[in-house]
Amino acid sequence: MTKRTAAKYKIDRRMGENIWGRPKSPVNRREYGPGQHGQRRKQKLSDFGIQLRAKQKLKGYYGDLTEKQFRRIYAEAVRVNGDTGENLIGLLERRLDAVxxxxxxxxxxxxxxxxxxxxxxxxxxxxxxxxxxxxxxxxxxxxxxxxxxxxxxxxxxxxxxxxxxxxxxxxxxxxxxxxxxTPGLSDVPYPVMMEPNLVVEYYAKN
CATH class of the missing domain: 3.10.290.10 (RNA-binding S4 domain)
Structure with a gap:
């Protein structure tokens, strides 16, 4: 298994969701997280944890962009007129690899x-x-x-x-x-629910 493939499956299991909707996702077989502690009972996430998870899921979906790349796209979404969350989705979907x-x-x-x-x-x-x-x-x-x-x-x-x-x-x-x-959130066929509003809240506080 290549490093990229392993990373792809690791993201799915870390999120506990099949974020690309692929039939080979390990989440289809076991929903707990990776590693020896993956089967522990899930703790209730704090507001920060929920926002962080939304950010990691959206970032991971686009090929696990680096934090620096993702933050730069977010900063641009803030500068553009309109809803920042919708702008963020539009900018991500305009990437050539996404198209x-x-x-x-x-x-x-x-x-x-x-x-x-x-x-x-x-x-x-x-x-x-x-x-x-x-x-x-x-x-x-x-x-x-x-x-x-x-x-x-x-x-x-x-x-x-x-x-x-x-x-x-x-x-x-x-x-x-x-x-x-340029699409908005409702136009994009995500297999799982993406919450760019939580991503905006995460960066607003951090």
């Missing part, structure tokens, strides 16, 4: 980061290999011709595991995805 994952070009968000890193994706015809690259409304994201027959791409596009969101216009025949609009 590649949402478009079902790859099976996992971890694979999406690697896929972009290795230069398999173009934005408006130009190769972009920065997973955190922020797409804009109207941008066309495409899998490069030489990468369209990769096994993980074929597997992901044929999978019925995830739904395509309405803010993307995806053509799996051409392996293109147009970013139609």
């Amino acid at each position: 590649v994952y949402r478009s079902k070009f790859v099976p996992t968000v971890f694979a999406a980061r690697q896929f972009v890193n290795h230069g398999h994706v173009t934005v408006n015809g130009q190769k972009v290999n920065i997973p955190s690259y922020r797409v804009k409304e109207g941008d066309v994201i495409e899998v490069r011709d030489k990468s369209k027959q990769m096994a993980l791409v074929l597997e992901a596009t044929q999978s019925a595991e995830r739904d395509l969101p309405e803010y993307l216009n995806v053509d799996h025949g051409k392996l293109t995805s147009t970013f139609v609009r």
